[in-house]
Amino acid sequence: MTENRSNTELLNIEDFSMCFDGKQGVVHAVQGVSLTVRSGEIAAIVGESGSGKTALCFSILMLHRHHARHLSGSICLSGKDVTKMEEKELEQIRGKAASIVFQDPLNSLDPVRTVGEQITTPMKLHEDGEPVEAEREYAERAVGLLREMGMKDAEKYLSCYPHQLSGGQRQRVAIAIALACDPALIIADEPTTALDPDNQEQIIAVLKRLAEERRKGILFITHDLGLARELATKIAVMKDGRFVEVAETEEIFENPQHEYTKALVRYSQYGKMGSHYHGNFGQTIGNRDGIITSSEIADQGKSAEKIMIAKDIDMIYRTKKHGCKKVLSGYSLDVVKGEILGLVGQSGCGKSTLARIIMGITIPNGGSVEWGRCGSRDRREVRAQMIFQDSASAFNPRMTIEEIIAEPLVIARVGNREERRRKVVEVMNQVHLEEQLMDRYPYDVSGGQRQRAAIARALITEPEFIIADEPLSSLDVPTQAEIVHLLRDLHEKRQLTMILISHDIPMVEHVCDRIVSMDE
Incomplete structure (x- = not known):
């Protein structure tokens, strides 16, 4: 059913501006942007969290229509201005003329x-x-x-x-x-965020093939300039709702004009093996062969005090049609008090399942989790928190960002409303989240801002132990660097113990004391 599309203009954005009306006043999310995408072309929009990338994506299919205002300009899909269409007309083009891959x-x-x-x-x-x-x-x-x-x-x-x-x-x-x-046009909003490097490369190859063989136009949204370089033919750099620079990909890297673009080019090398390392528990990883497998034990940790011991964990999922799927089989893991342990592995290998078992969210079919020096099975022996991989699904959409971050204090009955608000402001500042977002709802902020709110919620009770399940996956590279250094700083000041789950080995090598690779 694939059409033989010529090199035609699929998307034309001309001087487009839109805003949100909030309690804190008008937020100008997109301001005077212009961009064209033709069939067979891959264009990338790159920018930090909250720069307006997702707001622009949603505007292309008018998904923000009910809680946003179109201020000026036009967005034409195959020659038709979507800003002037009725809802019935939009339903006909969504999924057919253009389709979107959402971030969460x-x-x-x-x-x-x-x-x-x-x-x-x-x-x-x-x-x-x-x-x-x-x-x-x-x-x-x-x-x-x-x-x-x-x-x-x-x-x-x-x-x-x-x-x-x-x-x-x-x-x-x-x-x-x-x-x-x-569809003729695919809008991909951070489509590789949750994927390990191998699968990320596979998806990139698929998108390239769609553009080359099927002549599809692709608008690729990312915070990773290095990833955009690998995929896109041209890049638009976005900051504070505006395009500060639009140029061919190699031109962006070889001759960036704007100071912000220059900074992004520098950050694109962050964590690429040439960076410095923070790990200090034993030797840092000089090559990938040095990563500890799940069947080995780190000699450095044998005599150290353990804060958590998972023993012989079995986890089997049962379905009516396909019987049993064994996710974990006799898996054991020790975490030394005061260390940052990196847990790496491909998507689907059981990392998140193990995290949920440790936190008591999922009950395993076999094995045990012991806490503290005495090896108690009562998780309350250690103040523990978890940062979930999908911040959007972990948040109540009817609660504001302030209420979401303060929720652990409300449950624990800590302080009055004013004291809790001060604490919320404090942790928001720690994770570089603007105070003006306190009254916004999860669907009114970017994926990166939601993830920072998730980190703030985990930190607000001053835990001893944190499991961070892909905490940086939806953040732009500068913010990743800030959060990595924040976590390391908290570790050093509070002797915070952490399991950092990720498929990004360079990032894990950068910050962790010890790395364990989970077997499929």
């Missing part, structure tokens, strides 16, 4: 519908066909899309629900849904 897959996927249903729904909305034959064809195409995303045994995933998949698998399903009706 767990939040954008429907939790009560199977993967197969969600991939085939756009096909049913935009295509006509005989019911029985169409159902069969749609299912086959859904399987093909999942295979294209690199998901082995794709058929079995059609009957799965989003919560049964890893973060990386959910992201690939989200991309498959966006491709369901073969």
Whole structure:
């Protein structure tokens, strides 16, 4: 069903501006931006968290219409101005003329519908066909899309629900849904955030192939300038709602004009093995062969005091159609008091499952978790907090950022409202989150701002032990550097113990005292 598209203009943004009306006043999210994307072209928008990248993406399909104001300019999709369209007209182009891959897959996927249903729904909305034959064809195409995303045994995933998949698998399903009706333009809002490096490269290869072979236009949103260089033919650098520089990719790197662009180019080398290291528990990792596997024990930690010991953890997920899936089998892990332990592995290897078991959120089929010097099984022996991978799904959408961050204090009945507010301001400043966002809701801030709020919520009770599940994945590189140094500073000042879960080995090497790689 792929169309033979010529080198035509798919997206034309001209002097577009929009704003949000909030309690703190008007927030000008996008101000006078212009950009063109043609078929077969990959354009990237790069900028720090809160710069307006996602607000612009949503505006292309008018997804902000009910709580944002269009101030000026136009956005034309295949020659038609979406700012002047009625909702019924917009429904016809969403998914067909242009489709979007959202940043938070767990939040954008429907939790009560199977993967197969969600991939085939756009096909049913935009295509006509005989019911029985169409159902069969749609299912086959859904399987093909999942295979294209690199998901082995794709058929079995059609009957799965989003919560049964890893973060990386959910992201690939989200991309498959966006491709369901073969749109001319794909808007990819941080599509590789939740993926490990191997799968990230696979998705990049898929996007390149879509542009080259199917002549699709791709608007790629990212905070990683290095990633944009690998994928895009031209880059627009965004700051404070404006494009400060738009140029061909190599021109951006070889001859950046704006000071902010120059800073991003410098930051693009952060964590690329040439950077300095903070790790001090034993030797730092000079090469990837030095990473400890799950079957080995770090000699440096044998005699040290343990804050947490996970012993022989077994975890099996049972489904009606596919029987049992063993995620963890006799897995053991010790965490030494005062260390930052890096836990790395590919998407789907069980990192997040282990974290939830340690925190008592998920009950394992076998094994135990012991806390403190005495090895108690009562988790209250140690003040522990967790930073979840999907901040959007971890937050109550009806609560403000202030209420979300203060919630642990409310539950623990600590202080009065004014005291809690002062504490919220303090931790927001620590994670570089603007105070003006306190009255905003999770859906009214960027993914990076949500993630910083998640870190602030974990820090507000001054815990002894933190499990950080991909805490930096949705942050721009300058903010990653700030948060990494913040976590290290907290570790040194408070003797904070931490498990840092990630698929970004260079970043983990940069900050961790010890690294453990989980086996598939």
